Amino acid sequence: MNQTQTTGCYYYPSRSQHIQCSAVINDEQIQLFDNQTNSIVSVSNLDCSFESPLPGIATAVCFADGGRFIPDDINFQWPFTHHSHGIAQQLEKNKLLILASVILIPLLLWFILYRGIPAIAVYSVGLASPSMVEAMGEQSLQVIEKIALEPTQLPSEKQALIQQQWHSMLDDLQLDKKKFRLSFYQSDYFSANAFALPHGRVIVTDELVILLKDKPDALRAILLHEIGHVQYHHGIRLAAQATASTIVLAIIFGDLEGITEVVLGSSSSFLQQAFSRDMEREADKYAIEKLIALGYSNDDFADAIQALQNKLDEQAQLDESWLKYLSTHPSSQERIDFARQYTP
Amino acid sequence: MDTTTPPVNTTHAPSPQIISQDRVKFSGKAGEFFGIWTVNILLSILTLGIYSAWAKVRTYRYFYSNTSIDGHSFDYLATPIQILKGRILAVAVFVIYSLVIQFFPTFGILLAICLLFAMPWIINQGLRFNMRMTRHRNVRFAFAGNYGEAFINFIILPIASIFTLYLLLPYVLKRIDQYMHENISYGNKPITVNLQGEKYYMAALITIGVTIAGLVIFGIILGLTGTAMGIGAIDAENIHPSTIIFPVLIAALYVAFLTLVSAVYQSIIRNHILNNSEFEDVASFKSDLKAVQYAMLLFTNAFAIIFTLGMAYPWAKIRKARLLCSATEVTIYHGAIAIIDTAEQQQSSFAEEAANVFDIDISLT
Numbered sequence: 017m018n019q020t021q022t023t024g025c026y027y028y029p030s031r032s033q034h035i036q037c038s039a040v041i042n043d044e045q046i047q048l049f050d051n052q053t054n055s056i057v058s059v060s061n062l063d064c065s066f067e068s069p070l071p072g073i074a075t076a077v078c079f080a081d082g083g084r085f086i087p088d089d090i091n092f093q094w095p096f097t098h099h100s101h102g103i104a105q106q107l108e109k110n111k112l113l114i115l116a117s118v119i120l121i122p123l124l125l126w127f128i129l130y131r132g133i134p135a136i137a138v139y140s141v142g143l144a145s146p147s148m149v150e151a152m153g154e155q156s157l158q159v160i161e162k163i164a165l166e167p168t169q170l171p172s173e174k175q176a177l178i179q180q181q182w183h184s185m186l187d188d189l190q191l192d193k194k195k196f197r198l199s200f201y202q203s204d205y206f207s208a209n210a211f212a213l214p215h216g217r218v219i220v221t222d223e224l225v226i227l228l229k230d231k232p233d234a235l236r237a238i239l240l241h242e243i244g245h246v247q248y249h250h251g252i253r254l255a256a257q258a259t260a261s262t263i264v265l266a267i268i269f270g271d272l273e274g275i276t277e278v279v280l281g282s283s284s285s286f287l288q289q290a291f292s293r294d295m296e297r298e299a300d301k302y303a304i305e306k307l308i309a310l311g312y313s314n315d316d317f318a319d320a321i322q323a324l325q326n327k328l329d330e331q332a333q334l335d336e337s338w339l340k341y342l343s344t345h346p347s348s349q350e351r352i353d354f355a356r357q358y359t360p
Numbered sequence: 361m362d363t364t365t366p367p368v369n370t371t372h373a374p375s376p377q378i379i380s381q382d383r384v385k386f387s388g389k390a391g392e393f394f395g396i397w398t399v400n401i402l403l404s405i406l407t408l409g410i411y412s413a414w415a416k417v418r419t420y421r422y423f424y425s426n427t428s429i430d431g432h433s434f435d436y437l438a439t440p441i442q443i444l445k446g447r448i449l450a451v452a453v454f455v456i457y458s459l460v461i462q463f464f465p466t467f468g469i470l471l472a473i474c475l476l477f478a479m480p481w482i483i484n485q486g487l488r489f490n491m492r493m494t495r496h497r498n499v500r501f502a503f504a505g506n507y508g509e510a511f512i513n514f515i516i517l518p519i520a521s522i523f524t525l526y527l528l529l530p531y532v533l534k535r536i537d538q539y540m541h542e543n544i545s546y547g548n549k550p551i552t553v554n555l556q557g558e559k560y561y562m563a564a565l566i567t568i569g570v571t572i573a574g575l576v577i578f579g580i581i582l583g584l585t586g587t588a589m590g591i592g593a594i595d596a597e598n599i600h601p602s603t604i605i606f607p608v609l610i611a612a613l614y615v616a617f618l619t620l621v622s623a624v625y626q627s628i629i630r631n632h633i634l635n636n637s638e639f640e641d642v643a644s645f646k647s648d649l650k651a652v653q654y655a656m657l658l659f660t661n662a663f664a665i666i667f668t669l670g671m672a673y674p675w676a677k678i679r680k681a682r683l684l685c686s687a688t689e690v691t692i693y694h695g696a697i698a699i700i701d702t703a704e705q706q707q708s709s710f711a712e713e714a715a716n717v718f719d720i721d722i723s724l725t
Binding site: 032104107125262269 | 388389392394395396398399400404405406414418422425426432433451454455464496497498499547669696697700701
C-alpha cells in the first residue's frame, strides 16, 4: 500500500483553534497525528475535497465537517487527486502559454474592439425599431437644445430657400421627406457646423449658413454628408459600440483598480474617436457619390471642408487648438484630397 | 514555515496576553502572478468573458493565501459561480442603464434616482459578501451594517456636504469609514473602531496643501509646453511628432499628480483607521505607512504600467501588496484561539442569504 507523509497545520471546524501535526496518507484515508503521535483526525479519502491548486500556494484538504489541513510544503502533491485537478495551475505555469498570451491578448483585443464589435453593431442596428430610434433622436435633440442651441436668427426667406433646395434634393435621392427634416439653430458652442440625429433630423447652424452663403453647392455637399450618417445608422452604431466596448473591457480587466482605470478610460475614448473617424469617411464617401450621381461636382465637398478648415484656422489663432488633432474627424487635407481625387 | 506559532492548548493567565506581535507577511511573487494574470486574461477572452469569474477567484485567492498573520494565511472563499452570477447581473443592469441613457436621455434622471435608493443596499451587499468570503484560521469575517445607516452615510450626508461647500466632507468621510469598519466582526468577536473627525480634517488640509503645490507646478509645466506647442501646431495638416508626445506627457503628469494626492490622503487615513481599531482580547493593529513612500510606489507603478502598455500590472500589484503588508503590524492576544465561526448560524435573515448568492462588486476606494 502506498503511503505518503507530510507535516502541516490542522484547523478545527468553524473555530480559530489549530494545531501543528503530521499527516499520513494512504490509498484509503488521511490520518493526522499531533506531536505525541496521538491521532487527531482520521478521514476517508472520499470525504475529502481539495482546493483548486494555485502556483506558489500549498493545496489545502478540506474535510466534510469543515476541518482543514494545510501542508507546510507548498509543492506537496496529494496522491489521489483527480487527473483534471490543477489543470488551471498547469496552464498558469506553462511558459509557452504565458508567452503566447502576451502576444495573443493585444491581437485579440484589437480584433474584438475594432472588428468584432463594429460588425455586431452594424448587424444589430436592424433590430432597433423606427419608433425607438425616433424617440432616441428627439430626446437627444432636447438635451442638445438645452445645452448648446439657440433659436435661429436667419431671415425666413433664406431658410425657405435652403429648405426648398433640401426638398428637391430629397426628391432626387428618393428619400422620405417625413423622415429627413432640416432645422436651423444658432449656436456659439458648435459654431459653423452641421450634425445629424439618428432618426433623420439634420441640424445646421446659422454660422454655417453664413459661412457658406456664397457657396450653395458646398452647403449641399455637407447636407449630403449628414444624410450619409443617417443612412448608415452611425448614431446608433456609435452608441452601441461605446456600450459594448465598455462592457468588454470591464469584464476582461474586471479587477483593475485606480490608475489603470484612468488609462483604460482614456483608451476607450480614443477608441470611440477611431470608430467615428471611420464613420466620417463613410459619410464623406456617401456625400461624394451622391453629388456625382445628382450631377454635381465632387469638388463641392472639398470646397465645403476647405471653408470649414479656414474658419477653424482662424479660431485656432485664438485658442489652444493643438488639441484639435484629437478631433473626431479625419484630417481636413486628407478629406479634401479624397474628394478632389475621387473616381467612382 | 510555522515557527512563530506557539503551542495552543497551554494554560494561560487572564488576558490580554500577547501571543505574537509581528508585521503582516506577504509572499506573492511578481513572476508567479504574471503567469496567472496573463493566462487568465487569455482564457477570459477566449471564453467570451465567462472565465473572468474564475480568474477573479484565482487572483483573490493568490493574494489572500499569500498574506499571512502569525503564520496563518487568509482564505478567499467565493466560488466562481457566485462571482459569475454577480457579473451577469451587473452586466444586465449596465446594459439596461446605458441603453436607457443613450436612447432615452430624459428617462435617465428617473433611473438615476432609482439607483440612488438602491445604492445603500448594493454597498451593504458588497461589503457583506466580501467579509463573508474572507477567512482566517477557519473563522470567517462578517459585516452587519443596515440599510438605514448606509443610506444616511452614503447618500444623505454626502449630499448635505455639498450644501456646506464641502466643509462637512471630511466628517462625512469619517462617518463612512466608521460605518464600513465598525460593523465588521471576526467570527463571534465584533471589532471596536474609534475614528476621530479631527484626523480627517487634518488629512484634508494636508491633501489640499499638496494639491495646491502640485497645481502650481503642473500649471508651470503646462504653460511651458503650451507655448512650445503654439508655433507649429495650428496647422492641422502636418501633425508634428510633438503634437502627440506632449499630450501624452501631460496625461502622464496628470496621472502622477492624482497618484500623489491620493497617496497622501490614503496613507494618513489608513494609519488612523488601523491604529484605532481592535478586536478586543483578540487582535490590535498598528499601521505606519509613510505618505512619501506610498506615493513613490503608486507613482512608479502607474508609470511602469503605462510604459509597458499594461505588462507591468502584476508586478505593480504585488509590490503594492507587499508595501501595505509590511507597513502593518498585528498583535495577537490570547483570545484569538477561542473564536467561533458564527457565519453558519446567521443564515436566517434574507440579507445574509442574499449575500451568499452572488457578489456585488463595488470598489469604494
